Structures are given as structure tokens and as C-alpha cells.
Amino acid sequence: MPLFLKFIVMSDKKIISIDIGGTKISGAIFSIEGNMSHFTKLYLNGRYGDEAGKLVIELLDKLISDSGKDINKIHGIGISVPGIIYSEDGTVWAPNIEGWVKYPLLNTIKRYLNNSDIQVCIESDRTCYLCGELWQGAAKGSENVVYIGVGTGIGAGIMLDSKLLHGFGDIAGSVGWMALQIPYSEEYDKCGCFEYYASGNGICNRAIELIKQSLDYQGFFSDKVIEDITTKDIFEAYYLSDPIATKVINKAIQLWGMASANIVSLLNPEKIIWGGGVFGPAVKLIPEIYKEACMWAQPISIKQVEYLPSGCSGEAGLKGAAYLVLKHIKYGKQI
Structure with missing residues (x-):
């Protein structure tokens, strides 16, 4: 496909970004050009383990719906986690979320999506902020x-x-x-x-x-x-x-x-x-x-x-998680 046609096709797609914190989960939709929309936030309210994972899916589901209910319009999903993401298996350690010790976040997201064409990039919050x-x-x-x-x-x-x-x-x-x-x-x-x-x-x-x-x-x-x-x-x-x-x-x-x-x-x-x-x-x-x-x-x-x-007005985690997906588009791998 010619480069300009590829860009047109890609520019029509969206990136979903999720920033998981110790007390709340934020999410937004980004265009390829970097414009953010549909910011939303859900509170953990003491949820832990699989229940906290279900809240991530709930937010993801809402953002997919907000993007037009067409999963094919989603190029990728970037997720910032408050702890460690183990690159070898996509599991997460998050000390402020009880039960998230080697929690299988990547597999949880992939099972929900059931679409191997959607790239899922997960990074630590500190790396996403940067x-x-x-x-x-x-x-x-x-x-x-x-x-x-x-x-x-x-x-x-x-x-x-x-x-x-x-x-x-x-x-x-x-x-x-x-x-x-x-x-x-x-x-x-x-x-x-x-x-x-x-x-x-x-x-x-x-x-x-x-x-x-x-x-x-x-x-x-x-x-x-x-x-x-x-x-x-x-x-x-x-x-x-x-x-x-x-x-x-x-x-x-x-x-x-x-x-x-x-x-x-x-x-x-x-x-x-x-x-x-x-x-x-x-x-x-x-x-x-x-x-x-x-x-x-x-x-x-x-x-x-x-x-x-910071120059990101409290949105560094969301912007960084989306940036990870953009880098994957450009280089075919996470940076």
C-alpha cells in the first residue's frame, strides 16, 4: 500500500489509552495525530484482584463504545500500570492494588478483545509518564x-x-x-x-x-x-x-x-x-x-x-500509554 494511503487508513483509527492508579482508573481516546477525547474515570473503591481487572475491562468497553462501537477502528491499546509489568509474560505487580502480584493483565485484555490485530502495549506508570x-x-x-x-x-x-x-x-x-x-x-x-x-x-x-x-x-x-x-x-x-x-x-x-x-x-x-x-x-x-x-x-x-x-497537566500517563502504541506503529515494536 502506498505510504499516503496507509496514513489515511491509519489516521481514521483510534488509540485507547488507560492509566491505572492506586485508587482510580482513567481512560481516553487518542487520534493518530495526538488529539485526546472521551476522557473518563472510574474509582476502584477497594476492588482488588480480578474485580480490579473487571473494572479495567469495564472502562475499556466504554471507550470502545465511545469510539463508535467498531473494534476495527481501534489500532491499539496502551496501558499504564502502577508498578511492574513483566515483559516476558505480560503479568503485573501493583503494590497498591491487592491481589495484583503477577496478575495476568495482558492475557485478560487479549481475551476480552479476541482480536489479534489490535496491539496491546503495557508499561509501568513511570515509563508512561516519561x-x-x-x-x-x-x-x-x-x-x-x-x-x-x-x-x-x-x-x-x-x-x-x-x-x-x-x-x-x-x-x-x-x-x-x-x-x-x-x-x-x-x-x-x-x-x-x-x-x-x-x-x-x-x-x-x-x-x-x-x-x-x-x-x-x-x-x-x-x-x-x-x-x-x-x-x-x-x-x-x-x-x-x-x-x-x-x-x-x-x-x-x-x-x-x-x-x-x-x-x-x-x-x-x-x-x-x-x-x-x-x-x-x-x-x-x-x-x-x-x-x-x-x-x-x-x-x-x-x-x-x-x-x-511536568508539561502534561496531569495527563502524562494517558499520553504516554498512547505514545507507546504510536511508537509500535512506527517501529513495529515497543521502545
Whole structure:
């Protein structure tokens, strides 16, 4: 088929993109040109195991219906998962979804589709976030870039010399386990030292601990139900100079700076992009994080790198998952 005719045929097809999180699943339809439509969101509401898998299928079914109820109009499906996708068999480990330990997500999707012509590309959320930035965000045109996603947990998508890094066991980028403080504590067993203090969950949990320990505390949280406090509340209190919020966020800034300094010294990227739900409210802190990193990092490489906020307005995962399908169209394989 002539190239221009092939493009016309392909441009009529759509890409379905799904971004699975620890609490919700988002989805959208993308054109080949990169335009997004039909954004939709479903909440897990405690679903786990196969029930969480059924919710993914429910969302996928809705998006296929929204695209015109013609499965032949779907070129491919890109899926971002909050954990590890094992490339050898398409199974998933997602620590925030109970029962997703070697969960057969790829086979679940393929059984539902029953159409071998539809390409299914699954990647870790950290890699998808980076791909979204490469396609339509702050990493466009970059060859050496690290995306640090700070949300419920912390992960990094890494591209070096235009190659996405996956590692021997597809676990590369699990920076939440970076060792940044001594001595070791068993509290780090579940999520790692970095994530314990500087993830969204970590920030919230550390603040709640301090509030409970401070019997004479009089501040932003004095009239709040402790169990209802959110990470968003911690940042609101921080910007109002609440002493507990200040202590917790300053600790996070220190560790974000140290961790990113280690990444800069090891990998020498041209850009570090900060995203995820926390960078939201924490985006104003990027200059302070860079200042902290300058104290720790290799002195030449830290001057070569830019610290930037995400350019995808919270849609990096969806855009990145769709980008994976586009790359498969171009190269016939996942990047």
C-alpha cells in the first residue's frame, strides 16, 4: 500500500489509552495525530484482584463504545500500570492494588478483545509518564531525561541516549527504595526510605504521626479530624507556615534534593521533570529542590541539568500509554 494511503487508513483509527492508579482508573481516546477525547474515570473503591481487572475491562468497553462501537477502528491499546509489568509474560505487580502480584493483565485484555490485530502495549506508570512528556510535554526533543513521579509512591522513568531503561527484571526506576538516611528502620520495609518520607502517602503519614505526638500543638490541624487529613491539607498548612507541616515538607524537600542529586551524578541527564499528584502543590518548591541538589550532586552535571515541572497537566500517563502504541506503529515494536 502506498505510504499516503496507509496514513489515511491509519489516521481514521483510534488509540485507547488507560492509566491505572492506586485508587482510580482513567481512560481516553487518542487520534493518530495526538488529539485526546472521551476522557473518563472510574474509582476502584477497594476492588482488588480480578474485580480490579473487571473494572479495567469495564472502562475499556466504554471507550470502545465511545469510539463508535467498531473494534476495527481501534489500532491499539496502551496501558499504564502502577508498578511492574513483566515483559516476558505480560503479568503485573501493583503494590497498591491487592491481589495484583503477577496478575495476568495482558492475557485478560487479549481475551476480552479476541482480536489479534489490535496491539496491546503495557508499561509501568513511570515509563508512561516519561513517554507522555517526550510526546507532548517538557521532555520533547530530549535524549537524556528522568521523570520523577511523586504521588501515592515515587518512581522514575528514565531515558538515556534515547533508550528507555527497563532493567534485567523490568524494575528499573524504583527510586522510592533509594537509601537516603541511616540507620535502617524496619518502617522502610514496605515502601523504601525515600518513599516513606517524601511520597504523598509518606508526607501525610509523617504529619499525622507528629500531630498525635504533639500534645500542646496549636495550629492548622487543631480543629480537624486527624484521620481525614490529606496530603493536600499538609501543603496548604505548609504555605501558611504551620510548624508541623513545615517540618514534614522541609524533610521532603531535602530528600527530593538528595535523591535527584544522586540521579544527576549517576546518569547525567539534561532534564529532570517533576510530576505526579504531589507536584501539583509542590511545583513551587522545584527551585528549592534544585538548590538542595546542588549541595550533593556532581558539580558539573548539576549545572547541565534543568529541573522542570511536568508539561502534561496531569495527563502524562494517558499520553504516554498512547505514545507507546504510536511508537509500535512506527517501529513495529515497543521502545
